[in-house]
Amino acid sequence: xxxxxxxxxxxxxxxxxxxxxxxxxxxxxxxxxxxxxxxxxxxxxxxxxxxxxxxxxxxxxxxxxxxxxxxxxxxxxxxxxxxxxxxxxxxxxxxxxxxxxxxxxxxxxxxxxxxxxxxxxxxxxxxxxxxxxxxxxxxxxxxxxxxxxxxxxxxxxxxxxxxxxxxxxxxxxxxxxxxxxxxxxxxxxxxxxxxxxxxxxxxxxxxxxxxxxxxxxxxxxxxxxxxxxxxxxxxxxxxxxxxxxxxxxxxxxxxxxxxxxxxxxxxxxxxxxxxxxxxxxxxxxxxxxxxxxxxxxxxxxxxxxxxxxxxxxxxxxxxxxxxxx
Numbered sequence: 001x002x003x004x005x006x007x008x009x010x011x012x013x014x015x016x017x018x019x020x021x022x023x024x025x026x027x028x029x030x031x032x033x034x035x036x037x038x039x040x041x042x043x044x045x046x047x048x049x050x051x052x053x054x055x056x057x058x059x060x061x062x063x064x065x066x067x068x069x070x071x072x073x074x075x076x077x078x079x080x081x082x083x084x085x086x087x088x089x090x091x092x093x094x095x096x097x098x099x100x101x102x103x104x105x106x107x108x109x110x111x112x113x114x115x116x117x118x119x120x121x122x123x124x125x126x127x128x129x130x131x132x133x134x135x136x137x138x139x140x141x142x143x144x145x146x147x148x149x150x151x152x153x154x155x156x157x158x159x160x161x162x163x164x165x166x167x168x169x170x171x172x173x174x175x176x177x178x179x180x181x182x183x184x185x186x187x188x189x190x191x192x193x194x195x196x197x198x199x200x201x202x203x204x205x206x207x208x209x210x211x212x213x214x215x216x217x218x219x220x221x222x223x224x225x226x227x228x229x230x231x232x233x234x235x236x237x238x239x240x241x242x243x244x245x246x247x248x249x250x251x252x253x254x255x256x257x258x259x260x261x262x263x264x265x266x267x268x269x270x271x272x273x274x275x276x277x278x279x280x281x282x283x284x285x286x287x288x289x290x291x292x293x294x295x296x297x298x299x300x301x302x303x304x305x306x307x308x309x310x311x312x313x314x315x316x317x318x319x320x321x322x323x324x325x
Contacts, residue, residue: 004092004296007033007067009058009082010074011045014096019073019123020049022289029296035061058082062089069299072096076183077176080105087118092299094121094292097187099312101178103320110309120309121295124191126262127306128290131281135251135260135268136196144253144272150197150224150232151250152189154262155240162238163213172214179323180216181238189234189262191315193249195306198227199314205322211239222322 006023008015011034023031035055036042042054055061062070062085069092072082079100083093093113099106099122113120126132139147161167170176171184194200205222209215218239224232251258256272268279284290297303 001068001299002028004029004069004299005032005067006030006069006071007035007061007064008071008073009035009061010072010078011036011042012073015045015073017286019071019286019288019292020045022286022292023071024049024051025286026289026293026296028300029292032066033061033064058085062086062091067091069094069295075170075176076101076178080109083109083120084112087112087116087120090116090118092119092121092295094123094295096123097191097312098178098183098319099187099309099316103313103316106309106313106316110313113309119295119299121291121305122307122309122312123288123291124188124195124307124312124315125288125291126188126192127195128294129283129287130290131260131265131268131283132192132196134279134281135249135258138258138268138270139196139251139253142253143256143270144251144258145255147197147226147228147230147251147253149230149250149252150193150226151248151252152193152232152234152236152262153246153248154185154189154236155244155246156238157242157245158211158213158218158239162211165214168214172216174216177216179319180214180218182217182220182236183319183323185263186220186234186236187312187315187319189249190318191307191312192262193232194226194314194318195311197230197232197251200224200232200318201227203318203321207323210237213239217323220322 033053046054070086072095086093202225207217208219210219219237222234247261247264259269265283270277294305298305
């Protein structure tokens with residue numbers, strides 16, 4: 001493909017700044033159409049981003065003859081359907097995370113990609129960001145020695161909408177989101193940790209609902225084993241007190257430790273016997289841009305994207321195992 005002509009299904013909030021502009025700012029890439037069920041919102045997005053046309057019917061968008069790649073940014077309950085329809089129509093697909101509602105749906109998507117010969121990418125975009133590539137480089141070079149343990153912590157309080165059954169967001173509806181805030185946010189953490197430290201081979205977990213504000217889990221604790229033999233743990237809670245918020249990743253080695261974040265992008269902290277080094281690395285203006293650039297390069301035969309349906313399938317499998325526990 002010389003030029004990658006993109007369409008977006010579901011041009012909502014995430015497309016405004018995180019992803020949308022990258023499709024038309026990336027070299028050899030164009031955003032030619034968007035789709036949303038609400039015609040006025042679709043028209044407004046298209047006008048503000050100078051997109052030539054908009055649709056309210058996904059079928060018309062999927063079969064647009066000018067398009068060769070489709071970005072799916074709807075809630076997870078429709079990811080599988082749209083992705084399979086797009087691949088069967090001969091389009092490459094880039095789908096938001098979580099990849100789908102569960103591991104089985106993700107597996108079906110990967111199988112269709114293989115059957116149709118179409119590319120399937122997933123928005124674990126931290127794999128292409130300089131911030132996390134630096135952490136991966138430091139771990140790979142042995143700056144902290146042999147990796148011993150990885151720790152993930154994410155805490156935040158429930159907000160007013162979370163506590164109100166009439167205003168709870170779709171991310172707390174299991175039938176639409178797959179499993180609450182954990183299913184929405186933890187894939188980013190588990191995927192980037194696996195990218196840096198190696199695949200997660202085994203997981204044991206405890207899952208609970210401590211706040212009682214909604215039906216899905218709100219507090220999760222897990223123990224992990226990586227393919228290297230390193231061990232790991234993770235703790236997530238979305239109902240902690242207002243005084244406690246945390247977003248921390250720690251990589252412990254035989255010679256030191258690296259501390260960073262998943263979402264906050266605070267300076268990377270490297271501690272060894274030689275002292276402490278602080279590495280400030282800002283995220284890109286459009287956080288998905290580096291991954292989208294890698295997708296465009298792969299579709300043009302010039303490179304390889306690090307986040308595919310197959311890599312995301314491993315994260316989905318770990319998530320399912322954690323929640324089943």
